[in-house]
Amino acid sequence: MKALFIGGTGTISSAITRQLAEQGHELYVINRGRRNDRLPDGVRALTADINDEAQVAGLIDGMRFDVVADFIAFEPAQLERDYRLFAGKTKQFMFISSASAYQTPLSDYRITEGTPLSNPYWLYSRNKIACEEYLVKMYREDGFPITIVRPSHTYDERSIPLGVHGRKGTWQVAKRMLENKPVIIHGDGTSLWTMTHNSDFAKGFIGLMGNIHAIGESVHITSDETVTWNQIYEIIADSLGVELRAVHVASEFLAECGDIDYRGGLLGDKANSVVFDNAKLKRLVPDFVATTRLDQGLKATIRNILEHPELQQEDPEFDAWCDRVVGAMEAAARAVKEG
Missing domain, CATH: 3.40.50.720 (NAD(P)-binding Rossmann-like Domain)
Incomplete structure (x- = not known):
């Protein structure tokens, strides 16, 4: 061909x-x-x-x-x-x-x-x-x-697939996990998603x-495997050998306070539950099957990134934004409790 x-x-x-x-x-x-x-x-x-x-x-x-x-x-x-x-x-x-x-x-x-x-x-x-x-x-x-x-x-071996990240890629989220910092998961993390x-x-x-x-x-x-965003972040934390400190934030809130297009990327995509029916592909390509289970694929990706420092692009601007969002959520919770 x-x-x-x-x-x-x-x-x-x-x-x-x-x-x-x-x-x-x-x-x-x-x-x-x-x-x-x-x-x-x-x-x-x-x-x-x-x-x-x-x-x-x-x-x-x-x-x-x-x-x-x-x-x-x-x-x-x-x-x-x-x-x-x-x-x-x-x-x-x-x-x-x-x-x-x-x-x-x-x-x-x-x-x-x-x-x-x-x-x-x-x-x-x-x-x-x-x-x-x-x-x-x-x-x-x-x-x-x-x-x-x-x-x-x-996704591939060069970047960790995530829901919320900055302009310079997803490594900064992994870095936050390694530093025991809280990481943001959009919504309550229970919506369904498919990664291939x-x-x-x-x-x-x-x-x-x-x-x-x-x-x-x-x-x-696509793959036939469906997982929640909570499971995705748990797999990543486990692959890094750390405990996940998740902060769940409404997608609408992130879309309003982010300086990048979370409206499109979240409300127009990742905030929605999706389950794909691949029957048509399998009719056209009878031997098709996705064989890379997500936990195995993500662990291989993270191992490769940890072995290649050039793939670890830091994003201080996104890191500071995460801190502000987490701080705002904590302050709101305190304010409600204190009446």
Whole structure:
């Protein structure tokens, strides 16, 4: 199989790239070359800014692909560019959308591909919906061979997946745990969530590549395992060898007092209980199964981060914000008690 990835070194795409290389497929990636040291041997890098349409058109002149996949498109204009570049050059075009595009709040916590797409809380999700709508239009009107893939919360060995964190990633939350500081969990921590290791996501994605039954379809790829946020944070604390000191804070409060977009990330996504039905994926890819249990995957991630200090990016600004939020909650509780 001859494939071209726009991106190829991110959390989701890196595992797919690695598995395709191991299987001996002919893979090209288009990116700016900043993280190409992560590419496996045999993967061919086309160094370019995908937004420079003329440059990319020159690089792929005369080339045809079995699959083209865009991992870094977020707005319809970027898909319009992809259509101009790849219409007639690929047998399948795969777009990475987002499970956050599904109806928020949900009318039924069990999510299938038939769940309506609607998210009034998060512009990111609405843009993904608009991207999907454009691609479906081009499939219906012009036969552009699309497959839409919706990941949920996918993680790898380089970052701890969490609900509330700062702009510089999630290490600071782990650092707070190691320092016996309280950590913030949105809501009461009992809402249901699904996390998927990127190696499991890759198995489902590769099964959709070159799959004639996936043309014109939208498919989500997630684990079948569902846990609460309290369980997630307990697993992380246990992996660090510490006791969890959790402070539960309403998502609405965090959205109001945070200087980053907790409204979208929480109210438009992680504050909602979600359980994914992967029956459609398993019909299309009969041998798909997510085999990385969350506690095992998180422990491996944390072990890797502890062994690589370069992955431990501190975030003093977020740390101070956590202290202020925790202090405000404690002060409110005292004020109520004292009347």
